Amino acid sequence: MATEIPFILDTLYAHHGRMEYEGPDDLLGVLVRTILSQQTTRHNCTRAFDNLIDTYYGDWARIQRAPLEDIEEVIAVAGLAGQKARRIQAALQRLDEERGEHSLEFLRQMPVDEARDYLTSFKGVGPKTAAFTLMYAAGMSAFPMDTHILRIAKRLGWIDESTSSGQAHRLMEERIPAEEHYSAHMVLVRHGRAICHARNPDCHACPIRAQCPSAQSA
Numbered sequence: 001m002a003t004e005i006p007f008i009l010d011t012l013y014a015h016h017g018r019m020e021y022e023g024p025d026d027l028l029g030v031l032v033r034t035i036l037s038q039q040t041t042r043h044n045c046t047r048a049f050d051n052l053i054d055t056y057y058g059d060w061a062r063i064q065r066a067p068l069e070d071i072e073e074v075i076a077v078a079g080l081a082g083q084k085a086r087r088i089q090a091a092l093q094r095l096d097e098e099r100g101e102h103s104l105e106f107l108r109q110m111p112v113d114e115a116r117d118y119l120t121s122f123k124g125v126g127p128k129t130a131a132f133t134l135m136y137a138a139g140m141s142a143f144p145m146d147t148h149i150l151r152i153a154k155r156l157g158w159i160d161e162s163t164s165s166g167q168a169h170r171l172m173e174e175r176i177p178a179e180e181h182y183s184a185h186m187v188l189v190r191h192g193r194a195i196c197h198a199r200n201p202d203c204h205a206c207p208i209r210a211q212c213p214s215a216q217s218a
């Protein structure tokens with residue numbers, strides 16, 4: 001199976017296109033954006049993040065001290081605004097108290113597991129949010145599993161049906177070469193959106209049908 005993964009990824013790159021990692025980004029900004037992205041579309045997440053940054057001039061200290069209901073209003077388009085506003089302000093407050101600055105750049109110096117443990121110690125930051133932040137902002141060898149990737153990995157037999165999200169992150173991180181994490185994440189999300197749907201996957205149009213043990217019954 002491990003030898004199949006590179007072949008399957010190459011086939012998916014050929015079919016959907018390959019996106020390359022575009023370089024580092026601000027870790028705290030990516031974390032906040034990823035919190036906003038939970039259970040909403042990318043479009044609404046971007047609108048909420050841009051509203052937040054524009055309203056407070058990109059000043060994390062002002063965002064931390066603003067009334068909660070003001071933050072909720074500014075990010076309302078992303079949904080779950082109360083919960084997300086509380087989590088963002090709590091993260092900013094903790095960084096302020098612990099480190100005296102609103103920055104996560106120190107994570108770049110940590111081993112990936114230590115950085116992941118630090119991020120998941122924030123309320124509302126699970127394995128997917130932590131892995132995406134570390135992969136996207138710092139190019140670290142973390143592999144975020146969203147619902148599309150979890151579904152595809154189970155259908156392909158890369159992980160068992162009973163594998164938890166936390167276990168799946170670590171298993172797939174080991175099985176997919178570190179230099180492929182970003183491109184593999186992006187192409188698997190595309191594949192899940194375009195072909196390997198949760199309901200009624202379009203197996204006849206699937207370029208990896210011959211390698212998929214779920215193709216006949218899906």
Ligand code: SF4
Pocket residue numbers: 152155156195196197201202203206207208209212213214215218
């Ligand atoms: S063959 Fe069907 S179930 Fe398997 S990966 Fe392709 S679309 Fe998904």
